[in-house]
Amino acid sequence: MIYSIMVMSSVTYALKAQGILAREGIGTRLEKLNKSQTLKGCGYGLRVDKSKLPEAAAIMKREKIRIIEII
Numbered sequence: 001m002i003y004s005i006m007v008m009s010s011v012t013y014a015l016k017a018q019g020i021l022a023r024e025g026i027g028t029r030l031e032k033l034n035k036s037q038t039l040k041g042c043g044y045g046l047r048v049d050k051s052k053l054p055e056a057a058a059i060m061k062r063e064k065i066r067i068i069e070i071i
Contacts, residue, residue: 005045
């Protein structure tokens with residue numbers, strides 16, 4: 001599977017986003033990211049299938065959950 005990671009500002013937002021995406025039928029995996037993986041330093045991210053990324057990002061925007069970056 002080819003995937004992307006949506007970086008969130010905290011584990012709280014990542015877990016909230018994970019629950020929302022699960023209800024929408026999009027599977028994710030929570031990942032702790034280190035400084036070398038992100039532009040903004042440490043954070044948490046959700047691994048999502050790259051083909052589902054546009055839909056997942058639109059859902060996050062609708063739910064007002066900020067995505068720091070996508071890697």
